[in-house]
Amino acid sequence: MDIVCLLFEGITALDIVGPYEVLQRLPDANVKFVAQSAGEVRTDNKFLALMADHSLADVTGADVLVVPGGFATRALEDDTGLLEWIRVVDATTTWTTSVCTGSMLLAAAGLLDGKEATSHWASLDRLKEYGAIPTGRRVVEQGKIITAAGVSSGIDMGLTLVARIAGDEYAQGVQLGIEYDPQPPFDSGSLEKAPAPVAAFMRELYGARGL
Amino acid sequence: MDIVCLLFEGITALDIVGPYEVLQRLPDANVKFVAQSAGEVRTDNKFLALMADHSLADVTGADVLVVPGGFATRALEDDTGLLEWIRVVDATTTWTTSVCTGSMLLAAAGLLDGKEATSHWASLDRLKEYGAIPTGRRVVEQGKIITAAGVSSGIDMGLTLVARIAGDEYAQGVQLGIEYDPQPPFDSGSLEKAPAPVAAFMRELYGARGL
Numbered sequence: 300m301d302i303v304c305l306l307f308e309g310i311t312a313l314d315i316v317g318p319y320e321v322l323q324r325l326p327d328a329n330v331k332f333v334a335q336s337a338g339e340v341r342t343d344n345k346f347l348a349l350m351a352d353h354s355l356a357d358v359t360g361a362d363v364l365v366v367p368g369g370f371a372t373r374a375l376e377d378d379t380g381l382l383e384w385i386r387v388v389d390a391t392t393t394w395t396t397s398v399c400t401g402s403m404l405l406a407a408a409g410l411l412d413g414k415e416a417t418s419h420w421a422s423l424d425r426l427k428e429y430g431a432i433p434t435g436r437r438v439v440e441q442g443k444i445i446t447a448a449g450v451s452s453g454i455d456m457g458l459t460l461v462a463r464i465a466g467d468e469y470a471q472g473v474q475l476g477i478e479y480d481p482q483p484p485f486d487s488g489s490l491e492k493a494p495a496p497v498a499a500f501m502r503e504l505y506g507a508r509g510l
Numbered sequence: 511m512d513i514v515c516l517l518f519e520g521i522t523a524l525d526i527v528g529p530y531e532v533l534q535r536l537p538d539a540n541v542k543f544v545a546q547s548a549g550e551v552r553t554d555n556k557f558l559a560l561m562a563d564h565s566l567a568d569v570t571g572a573d574v575l576v577v578p579g580g581f582a583t584r585a586l587e588d589d590t591g592l593l594e595w596i597r598v599v600d601a602t603t604t605w606t607t608s609v610c611t612g613s614m615l616l617a618a619a620g621l622l623d624g625k626e627a628t629s630h631w632a633s634l635d636r637l638k639e640y641g642a643i644p645t646g647r648r649v650v651e652q653g654k655i656i657t658a659a660g661v662s663s664g665i666d667m668g669l670t671l672v673a674r675i676a677g678d679e680y681a682q683g684v685q686l687g688i689e690y691d692p693q694p695p696f697d698s699g700s701l702e703k704a705p706a707p708v709a710a711f712m713r714e715l716y717g718a719r720g721l
Contacts, residue, residue: 312527312531313530313531313688316527316558317524317527319524320522320523320524328555331557332557332558339561344534344539346534346540346541346542346543347527347543347561348560348563349558349560349561350550350558350560350561352559420689437691438693438695448691449687449688450687451531451665451688451689451690451692452689452691452693454662454692454694455692455693455694455695458696467696468705468707470695470698471704472711474694474698474699474704475698475700475701475704475709476660476661477524477660478630478659478663478699479662479692479699480659480662480663480700480703481662481665481690481694482648482663483669483690484666484669484670484673485669485681485682487681487683488689488691488692489686490686493682493685494679494682497682497683497686500683501683501686505687
């Protein structure tokens with residue numbers, strides 16, 4: 300099973316490593332990391348480089364496509380070459396997925412027109428610009444397309460997808476394998492749950508960064 | 511603030527990318543990825559390469575040290591050069607941390623003697639071999655040493671550490687930034703919570719892989 304993970308300069312690393320860590324545990328998983336050109340891709344802060352073993356031109360199909368996000372996606376919404384690649388690969392997939400603002404790329408590619416979808420909370424409303432219907436759910440399934448909310452939600456999305464592909468019991472085994480028994484020290488992971496001053500500050504911060 | 515993340519061949523990627531994604535959001539964070547030699551390091555399944563920008567010899571101190579795990583740590587428990595490097599860096603840190611079987615390396619380096627600690631459930635009991643006291647808690651603080659349970663627990667550990675360093679409100683903002691509002695589709699993330707057949711199967715699988 301070919302699982303294709305998109306990389307690009309300015310990616311948020313956990314967006315892709317979360318679902319990768321889950322999906323690589325599928326039976327017969329063959330995970331390919333793909334970027335504009337093969338080679339090193341740096342994260343948003345430049346601290347970490349992930350290697351793309353394949354270029355976009357090398358990969359024209361997938362069983363599962365995972366499109367991650369990050370501040371860099373805003374500019375990529377106008378990258379016609381990348382959007383065409385997403386459309387071409389999507390035409391071959393069993394599942395097309397996104398994490399965080401990766402859904403903005405699916406939307407810009409025209410794949411979410413008239414569909415419910417989610418994204419990082421800071422860009423959720425902008426899904427409407429491409430005809431998608433924003434929802435606040437953490438993982439949104441619409442036929443073969445699954446979009447997930449911000450950054451860490453790709454782990455939940457991955458487990459949802461493993462259950463679809465290999466069954467609930469298999470997915471439960473994967474969850475145990477990565478010991479995903481979340482116990483964050485705070486309950487501040489959504490705009491509704493975060494203390495109001497924290498939510499206001501973060502809204503301003505992310506607004507300024509143009510997500 | 512120098513945050514040093516150890517990499518090695520056979521690493522489990524989420525072990526290090528989880529805490530990295532949280533800790534890089536600290537004020538003045540300067541994250542350095544370090545391995546035996548600078549260059550590419552492949553994960554357990556060879557699907558993903560992370561770049562180490564620095565070699566062990568280049569890095570002799572840190573404010574925060576993060577030691578991740580994976581199946582590869584079993585052999586590294588006998589790597590006297592690596593264990594010495596961990597001791598040298600630990601002598602300079604404000605915080606020394608581990609995720610998953612990274613705690614086996616801290617233990618083998620002699621840093622957990624007489625201390626409570628945790629690890630991936632599959633290796634938890636083996637902490638005793640090095641004089642540590644295994645506990646089932648997800649994040650275990652003992653003075654400046656924080657150990658976390660398997661793979662995904664590094665996110666919880668990272669948020670705990672951000673709160674210690676920058677305060678609760680700051681950590682809540684980071685949690686919101688990565689939208690860490692976990693909603694796994696199952697409640698199967700620990701041996702106690704997983705269905706008994708799933709737990710039994712995974713125990714056997716991980717036992718066979720010699721974690």
